[in-house]
Amino acid sequence: MGGVTVASALLLVATASLLTSSGVQAGKILVFPVDGSHWVNMNLLIQSLHARGHEVTVVRSATSWYIKESAPHYRSITVALPSAIIIEQEDFFVSFVVKMLAIHKEGATLSGFVKFYWEMLGTLSKIHQQASMLAVEMFENKTLMQSIRDTQYDVVLLDPGLPVGVLVAHELKLPTVFNARWVTSGEGHFVVAPSPTSYVPTSGYAISDKMNFGQRVKNTFQYVINMCIDKFIVCPHYDRLVDRYFGPDVNFYELLQGADIWLMRVDFVFEFPRPTMPNIAYIGGFQSKPTQPLSSELEEFVQSSGEHGFILMSLGTLVNGLPEEITSEIAAAFAQIPQKVIWRHAMKQPPKNLGNNTLLVKWMPQNDLLGHPKIRAFVAHGGTNGIYEAMYHGVPIIGMPLLFDQFENVLRMEERGAAKGVDATRLTRHSFLEAIQEVLHNPSYATNMKRLSALHRDKPMHPLETALYWIEFVMRHKGASHLRTESYRMPWYAFHSVDVACCLVAVLLTLTAVVVASIRFLCLRLCGRRKTKKE
Template sequence: MGNISALFLPLLVVFLISPSVHGGKILVFPVEGSHWVNMNLLIQSLHARGHEVTVVRTATSWYIKESEPHYRSITVTLPEAISIEERDFFIMFLDKMLEIKRGGASLMGFLNFYWEMLMSLSKIHQQASLLAVEMFENKTLMQRIRDTHFDVVLLDPGLPAGVLVAHELKLPTVFNVRWITSGEGHFVVAPSPISYVPTSGYAASDKMSFVERIQNTFFYVLNMWIDRFVVCPHYDRLVDRYYGPDVDFYHLLQGADMWLMRVDFVFEFPRPTMPNIAYIGGFQCKPSQPLSSELEAFVQSSGEHGFILMSLGTLVEGLPVEITTEIAAAFAQIPQKVIWRHAGKRPSNLGNNTLLVKWMPQNDLLGHPKIRAFVAHGGTNGIYEAIYHGVPIVGIPLLFDQFENILRLETRGAATAVDASKLNRQNFLEAVQEVLHNPTYRENMKRLSELHRDKAMHPLETAVFWVEFVMRHKGASHLRTDSYKMPWYAYYSVDVVCFLLAALLLLTAIVVASIRFLCFRLCRTRKPKQE
């Protein structure tokens, strides 16, 4: 009870004394999977503040329910389901990735896979862009939305069709963001020197060698190319169709009033930022609640050894059987109990100390005093919960940013990683025992936890405040730079440098010419005297 009071009493006080927008109306464009877990928590808090929330979802959505107490919904039927809304999409993607990393594919096979990946990415955004088309072409729906008089559009720009709708409705926008079309959101809105800011898709620290900076530059250019020629064309076509050539989609994307960035610099490397970015990393974290009687009994049976938690997130249903068999064999050799969120086939060699579950209260288990380590894939939500509760991590990164996330914790001495493509019972067991028996991992994570918790305002309060701020003031243009509207040569001062170089060359030419002229005159005057 004390933990509950410790969390909600400050929230209650802040909500009572802070300015609010009574009866505000918020239109929400979310993204599936773990992104929705984040967005759902935020709109629950906004609803608790008295705001009316309307969520735009697709008819094939498998996470976003059509009816919930804290929001209304607008369901849009697309010509075909967005690929990421199909549960087996990520399983097939992971299987192919593991095959390539194990050396099971030739160079041509790798290039074919990369091309297929780009085509899949293009298809996902082509399918997602049709959400805007279906809404724009439904005049009745658009008129109903206009008649509702929304105050703000809250959206996840990972699939940015909502940006086009917000522009059509002439409403201020707030991004609940970590990832955007070109990768990590900072690269779109803030200066991002690639000399020390690792780019999306490249797992490196902020202290890069010369070779690493070359690789970082390569990935930066590659990301920009993919964004411009694979992703954005689908949205550019819609902008041309509905708004004409004077509107640029990328400018709409960069022109959001407020960016609620799911980042905390306890975890992220320091980097430049902007006034309209509010940092809400770990806003989903909260004190643990009591476990069910069954789980509590299992946890208590671990005795002095404690227990290990394992979860690989919401997107991937399960690892290949050959990997889960090796993990199960390693778990069977340790004295700790194991709670494993596992949706695939049950390993035949599962030890008596291991409990398989389809779902578990992850936050509550991470906050339990008997927790010893967290085996995780490196998803952002799980990492911040582990930081919040001070639990060291054994990382098995599988897809996307998970490799970068685990590396960030490794550089801080709070995690160790195992390559899934090379995982066997021996190296996995060694990694688990290293985290269990080397106290520096837990000490370093406890230090991160102290830093993460030491804030003037809970990150969820920060998120709610800035959404309401944008609603109160009809935007936040005073915090937003218009530098993105500048041509590239002006943004990087290429024209100024060229002008200064030209002026320097002109001045040099004048000086040289003057000296030569004086020398010539001097020679002319000396010659008659000598004669």
């Protein structure tokens, strides 16, 4: 595959699968993606679906950052919103990281807790309020909606992180497939599958599945917080739309839970074991792929590392930089190691204390560098895309979580002995250097990651093929309702069997009352006889 690009290789794989699959017919797919790093995953699915002959239409806002209006593998519907969704603004995550790092630096204090949730909840509400307007703009545009109906789509593929597509799919009466890990209330399993807080870590609480009593209390408390945030901060924006366009008989949360298939970006080599459901297909690491040759400039730099090899550092697609006081400490630590360093650094000013062994780049072929024989470690923020790529290639991680689920992701790799986490708010050149040297010189990190890589690769079907199969399954059968539990239609008291418990308690109390009354009656009667005899 020397001269073949990565995209071409993926298209060849998808085309070969098309020729060998049975009963696959070209269909029409309406896609509602989420911008940023989520788009990287969705775009790969779209490319593969296009290669199999399907016609794909992507709904995007006019201010989308990553999602382009024109592309060879999809056509687009561009919707102008009253105001741009803030996550589509490239500088948003830089400023948001700075705010959150400052709050985390205060530590576990009451003021820090209040500031964290005040900042997070305000931002979260604004994001969903802006995103919900996409549905308003579409529903109010009768010409657009009629055009979409006339196209006669077969399925709606969407990312439920911003679940506007769920409302449109309901209006069009189309089956839905989720490309998901996150939904409005956190990790997707908590919406669709049983999630006992006794051993299933809750979104927002970085803990393993082996919890003591205190941790289980905190885990349950975090679960309640997540449910309250979802009910009172996020869902009201969509509930108002449901009431406005569908009436009181339709419930937004039931629409969210009623997806035909959940393509869950999870692999249990990485995730902790937990209950699941028959309409969940696991595609964790579906973006992983073999490496391609590096450019001559990068290859020359990598080869100059000699026997020491090189370290890769990237903070993903959404975070373009760290505060200067952190980057200068990182640069100083890198300058003290014999390894070469390739650092994705998109800020205009280079960090202070930069050593001659460090190469700054605005973009890099991350997958190809992670698969290079001279790679020694990966310094990452803990995004799932980067973790799965590192796991696929067997590269140990130095994790520097900054936002959202990154803390939980790094912890999962630490629990498996394949990563070492560092706290960005307390990072010094000495602490960072110690973390690097531990991962480089303790062979257990590399050994454990190689073991995870072997487990991750050992599958009967590549996760990308699994995703494509289930999308086409839904298209062929007009849905997958036979795999979907009816639990989401049940009221909470029926789902948790509160009514059954109350009935059993009532029966037990009735029986107890009858027994007590009978005994009392017999005792009174016996006492009455004795009194009569004495008289």
